[in-house]
Amino acid sequence: MVDNEVREGSELDIALEHVGDHSIVVLSGEVDVYSAPKLRDTIKNLVEEGRYRIVVDLEDVAFLDSTGLGVLVGGLKRVKHHQGDLGIICNQERILRIFRITGLTKVFTIYSSREDLLASIKGA
Amino acid sequence: MSGDKNVAFELEIPANAKYISLARLFAGSIARRMNFSEDSVDDLKIAVSEMCTNAVVHTGNGTAEKPPINIRFIMGEESLTVEVQDRGPGFDPRCVLESPPSELLEKGFGIPLIRSLVDVFECQSSPGGGTKVTITKFLPGRERG
Numbered sequence: 163m164v165d166n167e168v169r170e171g172s173e174l175d176i177a178l179e180h181v182g183d184h185s186i187v188v189l190s191g192e193v194d195v196y197s198a199p200k201l202r203d204t205i206k207n208l209v210e211e212g213r214y215r216i217v218v219d220l221e222d223v224a225f226l227d228s229t230g231l232g233v234l235v236g237g238l239k240r241v242k243h244h245q246g247d248l249g250i251i252c253n254q255e256r257i258l259r260i261f262r263i264t265g266l267t268k269v270f271t272i273y274s275s276r277e278d279l280l281a282s283i284k285g286a
Numbered sequence: 287m288s289g290d291k292n293v294a295f296e297l298e299i300p301a302n303a304k305y306i307s308l309a310r311l312f313a314g315s316i317a318r319r320m321n322f323s324e325d326s327v328d329d330l331k332i333a334v335s336e337m338c339t340n341a342v343v344h345t346g347n348g349t350a351e352k353p354p355i356n357i358r359f360i361m362g363e364e365s366l367t368v369e370v371q372d373r374g375p376g377f378d379p380r381c382v383l384e385s386p387p388s389e390l391l392e393k394g395f396g397i398p399l400i401r402s403l404v405d406v407f408e409c410q411s412s413p414g415g416g417t418k419v420t421i422t423k424f425l426p427g428r429e430r431g
Contacts, residue, residue, distance in 0.1 A: 195342070227336055227339065228396040232393055235392045
Protein backbone atom coordinates (compact mmCIF):
# COMPACT_ATOMS: atom_id res chain seq x y z
CA MET A 163 0.00 0.00 0.00
CA VAL A 164 2.80 2.41 0.92
CA ASP A 165 4.60 1.73 -2.36
CA ASN A 166 1.50 2.55 -4.36
CA GLU A 167 0.91 5.77 -2.44
CA VAL A 168 4.52 6.84 -2.93
CA ARG A 169 4.25 6.36 -6.69
CA GLU A 170 1.05 8.35 -6.92
CA GLY A 171 1.15 12.05 -7.61
CA SER A 172 4.49 11.87 -9.37
CA GLU A 173 4.91 13.89 -12.53
CA LEU A 174 5.85 12.51 -15.91
CA ASP A 175 9.49 11.94 -16.85
CA ILE A 176 10.36 11.13 -20.44
CA ALA A 177 13.60 9.58 -21.73
CA LEU A 178 14.44 8.85 -25.35
CA GLU A 179 16.45 5.98 -26.80
CA HIS A 180 17.10 5.09 -30.40
CA VAL A 181 17.54 1.49 -31.52
CA GLY A 182 18.17 1.30 -35.26
CA ASP A 183 15.34 3.19 -36.91
CA HIS A 184 13.13 2.78 -33.81
CA SER A 185 12.72 5.49 -31.19
CA ILE A 186 11.79 4.31 -27.73
CA VAL A 187 9.98 6.86 -25.57
CA VAL A 188 10.42 5.71 -21.97
CA LEU A 189 7.79 7.13 -19.63
CA SER A 190 7.93 7.22 -15.86
CA GLY A 191 5.18 8.69 -13.67
CA GLU A 192 1.61 9.65 -14.45
CA VAL A 193 0.00 10.51 -17.78
CA ASP A 194 -3.07 12.72 -17.41
CA VAL A 195 -4.46 15.93 -18.86
CA TYR A 196 -1.73 17.94 -17.11
CA SER A 197 1.27 15.87 -18.17
CA ALA A 198 0.06 14.50 -21.53
CA PRO A 199 1.08 17.61 -23.56
CA LYS A 200 4.73 16.76 -22.73
CA LEU A 201 4.27 13.34 -24.33
CA ARG A 202 2.38 14.84 -27.29
CA ASP A 203 5.27 17.26 -27.94
CA THR A 204 7.87 14.48 -27.67
CA ILE A 205 6.08 12.36 -30.27
CA LYS A 206 5.44 15.37 -32.51
CA ASN A 207 9.14 16.31 -32.40
CA LEU A 208 10.20 12.77 -33.29
CA VAL A 209 7.88 12.76 -36.30
CA GLU A 210 9.19 16.17 -37.38
CA GLU A 211 12.72 14.70 -37.19
CA GLY A 212 11.60 11.98 -39.59
CA ARG A 213 11.37 9.22 -36.99
CA TYR A 214 8.26 7.25 -37.87
CA ARG A 215 8.92 4.03 -35.90
CA ILE A 216 8.08 4.89 -32.34
CA VAL A 217 7.54 2.65 -29.32
CA VAL A 218 6.27 4.09 -26.05
CA ASP A 219 7.47 2.18 -22.99
CA LEU A 220 4.70 2.22 -20.36
CA GLU A 221 6.31 -0.19 -17.91
CA ASP A 222 7.05 2.52 -15.33
CA VAL A 223 3.77 4.37 -15.79
CA ALA A 224 1.78 4.47 -12.55
CA PHE A 225 -1.33 6.04 -14.06
CA LEU A 226 -2.77 6.57 -17.55
CA ASP A 227 -6.17 8.01 -18.40
CA SER A 228 -8.14 8.81 -21.54
CA THR A 229 -6.09 11.93 -22.29
CA GLY A 230 -2.97 9.76 -22.44
CA LEU A 231 -4.77 7.30 -24.71
CA GLY A 232 -5.77 10.20 -26.96
CA VAL A 233 -2.16 11.36 -27.26
CA LEU A 234 -1.03 7.86 -28.22
CA VAL A 235 -3.80 7.59 -30.82
CA GLY A 236 -2.79 11.02 -32.16
CA GLY A 237 0.82 9.85 -32.39
CA LEU A 238 -0.20 6.67 -34.18
CA LYS A 239 -2.15 8.67 -36.74
CA ARG A 240 0.84 10.95 -37.31
CA VAL A 241 3.29 8.10 -37.99
CA LYS A 242 0.78 6.10 -40.07
CA HIS A 243 0.60 9.14 -42.32
CA HIS A 244 4.28 8.41 -43.07
CA GLN A 245 3.79 4.61 -43.30
CA GLY A 246 5.30 4.25 -39.83
CA ASP A 247 4.04 2.63 -36.64
CA LEU A 248 3.61 3.49 -32.98
CA GLY A 249 3.61 0.60 -30.55
CA ILE A 250 3.70 0.28 -26.79
CA ILE A 251 5.68 -1.79 -24.32
CA CYS A 252 3.42 -2.82 -21.49
CA ASN A 253 3.01 -5.83 -19.29
CA GLN A 254 1.07 -4.07 -16.51
CA GLU A 255 -2.47 -5.38 -16.29
CA ARG A 256 -3.72 -2.14 -14.71
CA ILE A 257 -2.68 -0.23 -17.84
CA LEU A 258 -3.45 -2.92 -20.42
CA ARG A 259 -7.08 -3.19 -19.35
CA ILE A 260 -7.59 0.51 -20.17
CA PHE A 261 -6.53 -0.31 -23.73
CA ARG A 262 -8.84 -3.35 -23.73
CA ILE A 263 -11.89 -1.45 -22.45
CA THR A 264 -11.46 1.21 -25.13
CA GLY A 265 -10.80 -1.32 -27.90
CA LEU A 266 -7.28 0.00 -28.47
CA THR A 267 -5.50 -3.36 -28.07
CA LYS A 268 -6.56 -3.95 -31.69
CA VAL A 269 -5.04 -0.68 -32.80
CA PHE A 270 -1.57 -0.66 -31.21
CA THR A 271 1.25 -3.15 -31.58
CA ILE A 272 1.84 -4.25 -27.98
CA TYR A 273 5.18 -5.63 -26.80
CA SER A 274 5.25 -7.43 -23.46
CA SER A 275 8.81 -6.29 -22.66
CA ARG A 276 11.84 -4.46 -23.98
CA GLU A 277 13.29 -7.86 -24.96
CA ASP A 278 10.14 -8.64 -26.92
CA LEU A 279 10.58 -5.39 -28.87
CA LEU A 280 14.28 -5.94 -29.49
CA ALA A 281 13.64 -9.50 -30.70
CA SER A 282 11.00 -8.14 -33.05
CA ILE A 283 13.38 -5.49 -34.42
CA LYS A 284 16.13 -8.10 -34.83
CA GLY A 285 13.82 -10.52 -36.59
CA ALA A 286 12.44 -7.90 -39.00
CA MET B 287 -12.62 2.58 8.34
CA SER B 288 -15.12 0.35 6.54
CA GLY B 289 -18.41 0.19 8.40
CA ASP B 290 -18.77 3.95 8.76
CA LYS B 291 -22.15 5.11 7.60
CA ASN B 292 -22.29 7.83 4.98
CA VAL B 293 -19.27 9.83 6.09
CA ALA B 294 -18.73 12.62 3.58
CA PHE B 295 -15.65 14.66 2.66
CA GLU B 296 -15.56 17.60 0.34
CA LEU B 297 -12.61 18.82 -1.67
CA GLU B 298 -12.50 22.02 -3.68
CA ILE B 299 -9.82 22.32 -6.32
CA PRO B 300 -9.02 25.17 -8.69
CA ALA B 301 -10.22 24.50 -12.25
CA ASN B 302 -6.66 23.78 -13.31
CA ALA B 303 -5.33 20.50 -14.69
CA LYS B 304 -2.35 20.40 -12.34
CA TYR B 305 -4.59 19.81 -9.32
CA ILE B 306 -6.38 16.77 -10.71
CA SER B 307 -3.66 14.45 -9.41
CA LEU B 308 -4.53 15.61 -5.87
CA ALA B 309 -8.18 14.63 -6.34
CA ARG B 310 -6.98 11.26 -7.63
CA LEU B 311 -4.68 10.81 -4.65
CA PHE B 312 -7.53 11.61 -2.28
CA ALA B 313 -9.86 9.16 -4.06
CA GLY B 314 -7.25 6.40 -3.92
CA SER B 315 -6.55 6.96 -0.22
CA ILE B 316 -10.24 6.86 0.72
CA ALA B 317 -10.86 3.76 -1.39
CA ARG B 318 -7.90 1.93 0.19
CA ARG B 319 -9.10 2.79 3.66
CA MET B 320 -12.52 1.36 2.75
CA ASN B 321 -10.76 -1.90 1.85
CA PHE B 322 -11.43 -1.78 -1.87
CA SER B 323 -9.09 -4.08 -3.81
CA GLU B 324 -6.13 -2.46 -5.60
CA ASP B 325 -7.94 -3.03 -8.94
CA SER B 326 -10.98 -1.16 -7.63
CA VAL B 327 -8.76 1.60 -6.22
CA ASP B 328 -7.33 2.00 -9.74
CA ASP B 329 -10.86 2.03 -11.21
CA LEU B 330 -11.92 4.80 -8.84
CA LYS B 331 -8.80 6.85 -9.44
CA ILE B 332 -9.32 6.68 -13.20
CA ALA B 333 -13.02 7.54 -12.88
CA VAL B 334 -12.33 10.53 -10.60
CA SER B 335 -9.53 11.69 -12.87
CA GLU B 336 -11.81 11.53 -15.92
CA MET B 337 -14.62 13.36 -14.10
CA CYS B 338 -12.27 16.12 -12.94
CA THR B 339 -10.66 16.37 -16.38
CA ASN B 340 -14.06 16.97 -17.97
CA ALA B 341 -14.92 19.52 -15.29
CA VAL B 342 -11.64 21.42 -15.67
CA VAL B 343 -11.72 21.35 -19.47
CA HIS B 344 -15.29 22.65 -19.62
CA THR B 345 -15.09 25.18 -16.79
CA GLY B 346 -14.45 28.72 -17.90
CA ASN B 347 -13.97 27.57 -21.46
CA GLY B 348 -13.20 30.76 -23.34
CA THR B 349 -13.64 33.01 -20.30
CA ALA B 350 -11.17 34.54 -17.86
CA GLU B 351 -13.07 33.45 -14.76
CA LYS B 352 -12.74 29.81 -13.74
CA PRO B 353 -14.83 28.89 -10.72
CA PRO B 354 -13.44 25.97 -8.68
CA ILE B 355 -14.48 22.33 -8.95
CA ASN B 356 -16.19 20.69 -5.98
CA ILE B 357 -15.62 17.01 -5.32
CA ARG B 358 -17.66 15.20 -2.68
CA PHE B 359 -16.76 11.72 -1.43
CA ILE B 360 -19.48 9.81 0.40
CA MET B 361 -18.27 6.70 2.19
CA GLY B 362 -21.20 4.35 2.64
CA GLU B 363 -21.19 1.00 4.39
CA GLU B 364 -21.27 -0.78 1.06
CA SER B 365 -20.04 1.73 -1.48
CA LEU B 366 -18.11 4.86 -2.28
CA THR B 367 -19.96 7.62 -4.11
CA VAL B 368 -18.12 10.54 -5.70
CA GLU B 369 -19.80 13.68 -7.02
CA VAL B 370 -17.93 16.18 -9.17
CA GLN B 371 -19.65 19.52 -9.65
CA ASP B 372 -18.46 22.24 -11.98
CA ARG B 373 -19.87 25.66 -12.75
CA GLY B 374 -19.05 25.47 -16.44
CA PRO B 375 -21.44 26.16 -19.31
CA GLY B 376 -23.13 22.75 -19.05
CA PHE B 377 -24.31 20.67 -21.99
CA ASP B 378 -27.06 18.39 -23.12
CA PRO B 379 -26.29 15.05 -21.35
CA ARG B 380 -27.98 13.17 -24.20
CA CYS B 381 -24.84 14.00 -26.23
CA VAL B 382 -22.63 11.85 -23.94
CA LEU B 383 -21.00 8.93 -25.73
CA GLU B 384 -22.23 5.54 -24.52
CA SER B 385 -19.33 3.57 -25.92
CA PRO B 386 -15.83 4.28 -27.24
CA PRO B 387 -15.74 6.00 -30.64
CA SER B 388 -15.99 3.53 -33.50
CA GLU B 389 -13.52 5.34 -35.71
CA LEU B 390 -9.98 6.12 -34.56
CA LEU B 391 -10.40 9.43 -32.73
CA GLU B 392 -8.19 11.13 -30.16
CA LYS B 393 -11.13 12.03 -27.90
CA GLY B 394 -14.27 10.39 -26.60
CA PHE B 395 -12.76 7.64 -24.43
CA GLY B 396 -13.43 9.30 -21.06
CA ILE B 397 -17.12 8.72 -20.40
CA PRO B 398 -17.21 5.13 -21.77
CA LEU B 399 -14.19 4.41 -19.57
CA ILE B 400 -15.92 5.76 -16.45
CA ARG B 401 -19.08 3.77 -17.25
CA SER B 402 -17.14 0.54 -17.55
CA LEU B 403 -15.18 1.04 -14.30
CA VAL B 404 -17.96 1.97 -11.86
CA ASP B 405 -21.35 0.51 -10.92
CA VAL B 406 -23.49 3.64 -11.18
CA PHE B 407 -22.94 6.67 -13.42
CA GLU B 408 -25.18 9.71 -13.48
CA CYS B 409 -24.75 13.01 -15.28
CA GLN B 410 -26.88 16.06 -14.58
CA SER B 411 -26.24 19.03 -16.80
CA SER B 412 -28.04 21.75 -18.60
CA PRO B 413 -26.81 24.48 -20.90
CA GLY B 414 -25.79 27.38 -18.62
CA GLY B 415 -26.30 25.40 -15.43
CA GLY B 416 -23.00 23.61 -14.81
CA THR B 417 -22.54 19.86 -14.63
CA LYS B 418 -22.69 17.35 -11.82
CA VAL B 419 -21.39 13.86 -12.45
CA THR B 420 -21.95 11.18 -9.81
CA ILE B 421 -20.44 7.72 -9.67
CA THR B 422 -20.81 4.88 -7.19
CA LYS B 423 -18.67 1.81 -6.79
CA PHE B 424 -19.72 -1.00 -4.47
CA LEU B 425 -17.43 -3.02 -2.28
CA PRO B 426 -17.09 -6.63 -3.54
CA GLY B 427 -20.22 -8.69 -2.97
CA ARG B 428 -22.32 -5.66 -2.01
CA GLU B 429 -23.68 -4.81 -5.45
CA ARG B 430 -27.18 -6.00 -4.63
CA GLY B 431 -27.18 -4.27 -1.22
